Amino acid sequence: MLKTIGESNFSQLIDKTVPPGIRMKNALKLPAAMSEFEYLQHIKEISLQNLVFKNYIGQGYYDTVTPSVILRNVFENPGWYTQYTPYQAEISQGRLESLLNFQTMVSDLTGLPIANASLLDEATAAAEAMTMFFNHLNKHDHIDRPKFFVDREIFPQTKDVLHTRAIPIGIEIVIGDYASTKIDEKYFGAIVQYPNNKGSVEDYRSFIATVHAAGGFVAMATDLLALTLLTPPGELGADVACGSAQRFGVPLGFGGPHAAFFSTKDDFKRSIPGRIIGVSIDAEGNRALRMALQTREQHIKREKATSNICTAQALLANMASLYAVYHGAEGLTNIAKRIALLTQTTADAINELGFELVSDQYFDTITVIAKDVNAIREKAIRQQINLRYFDDNQIGISLDETTSLKDLYDIINCFTNDVDAVTFFIDEDSTLEHIPGTLTRTSPFLTHPVFSAHRSESQMMRYLKSLENKDLSLNTSMISLGSCTMKLNAASEMIPLSWSHWSRMHPFAPAEQTKGYTQILNELSDYLCEITAFDACSLQPNSGAQGEYAGLLTIRGYHASRGEHHRNVMLIPISAHGTNPASAVMAGMKVVVVKALENGYIDIDDLKAKAEQYSNELSGIMITYPSTYGVYEETVKSITDIIHGHGGQVYMDGANMNAQVGLTAPGLIGADVCHLNLHKTFSIPHGGGGPGMGPICVKSHLAPYLPGHVYSPEDGKFQHDEQQTAVSAAPYGSASILLISYAYIRMLGNDGVKLATEYAILNANYMRARLQDDFDILYLGTHGTCAHEFIVDLRPFKKSADIEAEDVAKRLIDYGFHAPTLSFPVPGTIMIEPTESEDKGELDRFCDAMLAIRKEIRQVEEGKADKKNNVLKNAPHTQFVVISDEWSRPYTRETAAFPLEYVKANKFWPSVSRVNNTHGDRNLICTCEPVSAYAEEETSR
Numbered sequence: 001m002l003k004t005i006g007e008s009n010f011s012q013l014i015d016k017t018v019p020p021g022i023r024m025k026n027a028l029k030l031p032a033a034m035s036e037f038e039y040l041q042h043i044k045e046i047s048l049q050n051l052v053f054k055n056y057i058g059q060g061y062y063d064t065v066t067p068s069v070i071l072r073n074v075f076e077n078p079g080w081y082t083q084y085t086p087y088q089a090e091i092s093q094g095r096l097e098s099l100l101n102f103q104t105m106v107s108d109l110t111g112l113p114i115a116n117a118s119l120l121d122e123a124t125a126a127a128e129a130m131t132m133f134f135n136h137l138n139k140h141d142h143i144d145r146p147k148f149f150v151d152r153e154i155f156p157q158t159k160d161v162l163h164t165r166a167i168p169i170g171i172e173i174v175i176g177d178y179a180s181t182k183i184d185e186k187y188f189g190a191i192v193q194y195p196n197n198k199g200s201v202e203d204y205r206s207f208i209a210t211v212h213a214a215g216g217f218v219a220m221a222t223d224l225l226a227l228t229l230l231t232p233p234g235e236l237g238a239d240v241a242c243g244s245a246q247r248f249g250v251p252l253g254f255g256g257p258h259a260a261f262f263s264t265k266d267d268f269k270r271s272i273p274g275r276i277i278g279v280s281i282d283a284e285g286n287r288a289l290r291m292a293l294q295t296r297e298q299h300i301k302r303e304k305a306t307s308n309i310c311t312a313q314a315l316l317a318n319m320a321s322l323y324a325v326y327h328g329a330e331g332l333t334n335i336a337k338r339i340a341l342l343t344q345t346t347a348d349a350i351n352e353l354g355f356e357l358v359s360d361q362y363f364d365t366i367t368v369i370a371k372d373v374n375a376i377r378e379k380a381i382r383q384q385i386n387l388r389y390f391d392d393n394q395i396g397i398s399l400d401e402t403t404s405l406k407d408l409y410d411i412i413n414c415f416t417n418d419v420d421a422v423t424f425f426i427d428e429d430s431t432l433e434h435i436p437g438t439l440t441r442t443s444p445f446l447t448h449p450v451f452s453a454h455r456s457e458s459q460m461m462r463y464l465k466s467l468e469n470k471d472l473s474l475n476t477s478m479i480s481l482g483s484c485t486m487k488l489n490a491a492s493e494m495i496p497l498s499w500s501h502w503s504r505m506h507p508f509a510p511a512e513q514t515k516g517y518t519q520i521l522n523e524l525s526d527y528l529c530e531i532t533a534f535d536a537c538s539l540q541p542n543s544g545a546q547g548e549y550a551g552l553l554t555i556r557g558y559h560a561s562r563g564e565h566h567r568n569v570m571l572i573p574i575s576a577h578g579t580n581p582a583s584a585v586m587a588g589m590k591v592v593v594v595k596a597l598e599n600g601y602i603d604i605d606d607l608k609a610k611a612e613q614y615s616n617e618l619s620g621i622m623i624t625y626p627s628t629y630g631v632y633e634e635t636v637k638s639i640t641d642i643i644h645g646h647g648g649q650v651y652m653d654g655a656n657m658n659a660q661v662g663l664t665a666p667g668l669i670g671a672d673v674c675h676l677n678l679h680k681t682f683s684i685p686h687g688g689g690g691p692g693m694g695p696i697c698v699k700s701h702l703a704p705y706l707p708g709h710v711y712s713p714e715d716g717k718f719q720h721d722e723q724q725t726a727v728s729a730a731p732y733g734s735a736s737i738l739l740i741s742y743a744y745i746r747m748l749g750n751d752g753v754k755l756a757t758e759y760a761i762l763n764a765n766y767m768r769a770r771l772q773d774d775f776d777i778l779y780l781g782t783h784g785t786c787a788h789e790f791i792v793d794l795r796p797f798k799k800s801a802d803i804e805a806e807d808v809a810k811r812l813i814d815y816g817f818h819a820p821t822l823s824f825p826v827p828g829t830i831m832i833e834p835t836e837s838e839d840k841g842e843l844d845r846f847c848d849a850m851l852a853i854r855k856e857i858r859q860v861e862e863g864k865a866d867k868k869n870n871v872l873k874n875a876p877h878t879q880f881v882v883i884s885d886e887w888s889r890p891y892t893r894e895t896a897a898f899p900l901e902y903v904k905a906n907k908f909w910p911s912v913s914r915v916n917n918t919h920g921d922r923n924l925i926c927t928c929e930p931v932s933a934y935a936e937e938e939t940s941r
Ligand SMILES: Cc1ncc(COP(=O)(O)O)c(C=O)c1O
Pocket: 309, 310, 311, 483, 484, 543, 544, 545, 546, 577, 579, 580, 624, 628, 653, 655, 656, 677, 692, 694
């Protein structure tokens, strides 16, 4: 490989590539590598420090039964968890179908027509609803309606995140009782919880009418399982329904990952945050799914974006929708009824013991008014039970799918005098007396055949396999997505996630029970600080973009603490990822764009001029390093000096951290804060568009402004202070997947993490060297090398052969490959990032494919192939097209489907032809169509 690159030695390549001025002088201080076998023993031992109590805490997190068929075939299956976001729709139809099922499920259960395919958690989903309403009724530069009403009985963690998100953009949160508050035209909206924080099922109809009469909108945070029995929010008049789909078969995981859902009325379809899956057609006129309204994605909208959501929770949305597919409407209703009946039974028994309840209208949660909470708590702990303890001598009990009749004895026993025997009476035929008649669901849901066709394990297993087969994942071939870092997600890293000592932990369990998690999270924070050369870390943000937001808030907090509230200008290079400006706007900042030079470097003169111009208001700069063009700019230190010289702070986007680990560090190049996409550098799988984790590391002066949380895991207490700064619902975000990054660091060890960086550079340079005679490579470093990724310019082919970057991307599918990153950061290009995980054989296959495609382009350039009707324009080729009796194309079927020898050994067929993007957007359909639509489609084939 070095010979191909033209280097004789490995360290010379690295020295040429990474500028000496920023190199790390000393080796990292991380533990030595463990073997996989050693690691699995190690993590098992630590897991036993977590105590798995029975959790009746609720508060948005409920134990659940993951059907084994889903656990084994999805959660533990690289065919599902290593997928990328479904931008290449032709090789993503499986997960697109499953996500469309998710949207259908959410839309049906909430009674609202448009649903997205997941947000990060319930609290941020509520915040997205708030900002969507805010932007709908207020202009960017003029706020007419600043107020947002928050009912006091919504979950504390949701309140916490709403506060965080409201303050920077000028929203005034008013907390009160929905039943007695006065709403006027200063309010742009309101949020209520259904059932609420205390479990009470309230009728919000007249409240919603009042808010509407004042011209505002209403969001309802809600629970999908409860909605199988309750009148859906849409029928009550709500404009948005949001919440967590966790209890649909997704383990607690100490806070996540879980998919949040969000549904709304048609009026908001152009402003709904997150990704929507839509129905379109392919080049043959057949039904094909795709991400709808892709141009709404933050990459395009930059600072005009109303949300920074990029990575969401696709894998968990798939699990939740598959849970609904497996159980169907009857199954879900039965689960819900059983829980409601057990809750009613528990409530009656506790009532009989002389306790009063806060509300008589409930689904799965009751709140008991107690005098001697300590005595009850002692009995609960003795029986390994966690109840929810409110400040005011109230105790919450939330039952779930895992609760058994035996469990009821133990729960009720907590409320007895320890003398009398526990008794209760249960009548399976009794009606649910505590769900008010006026709020009892009458409308059908999940009527689409997909929710009844796969009820046996055999059928379900085959359905899952059929979906998986349509998707190209890392278990087929490399996915060389620049900036996205699709590296190996090793099996030994993943295995512990299904162990109950990690998966069944409630995020608000008392600290004494979560010592295993505490140990891992503390160690991981230390490792990340060591790797970044920073001093403190927050593991809370649930994605890279959330990390950006949290990091910018630390900068904001720092300036404010020095009386410099006016510092609100954020400089952002033109090449930045779209989430950067979007996050800055959410943090209440004004975005000023900095130009790039021809060679891709930040234009220092422009930077200086802008820093000068905004010196007084300068909050900081957001840079990506190596830049999104794949270059280590030697000038980076002067950039950070200029910003510091004007009193600004430097934010480093850590998406490219895999080109830094062990060689340099954000702290060394002069940054003050950075996020780390653990789902890139640190091996968390992409899951088809999430989960991810975006912890932030900071220098000590920013440490006081790291995200806080209403729940303090250290002492197990809720601190009800209206100035919390949480960015996620759970204190450690999607805590369970932090184990993967921990495992990555422990199994590679001190030397391995650095070698991974070096191999990533080697692999990228090898591919660059193999391709550079046939393609223009953009933006190389001073010595002609690239960092861990490089950009191939395809724009010349538009002129020479009318071939677009998209044609090349689609043709790669015929060669068995997922396209690299398309048109980011430069339109008309692809950005290739092989990562350290691929061997030479795979790199060669990809290069061979690219070189063969170059020959195909040459055929068009030389007039030997038609400009419109050629292998590239018609790509990808489905089995149906190639085997069809009719074949009138000016090239052979073999050229279409088996263009190189290696393809024959492992052919991956796209399941649809090229998908028509505009058709889908013009006719937006984002739930499963009625069966009649399928009938029409069949006949048109
Ligand atoms: C350079 C860069 N910054 C930020 C992000 C956003 O990260 P996330 O998708 O985890 O929110 C990405 C994601 O691809 C990225 O490539």
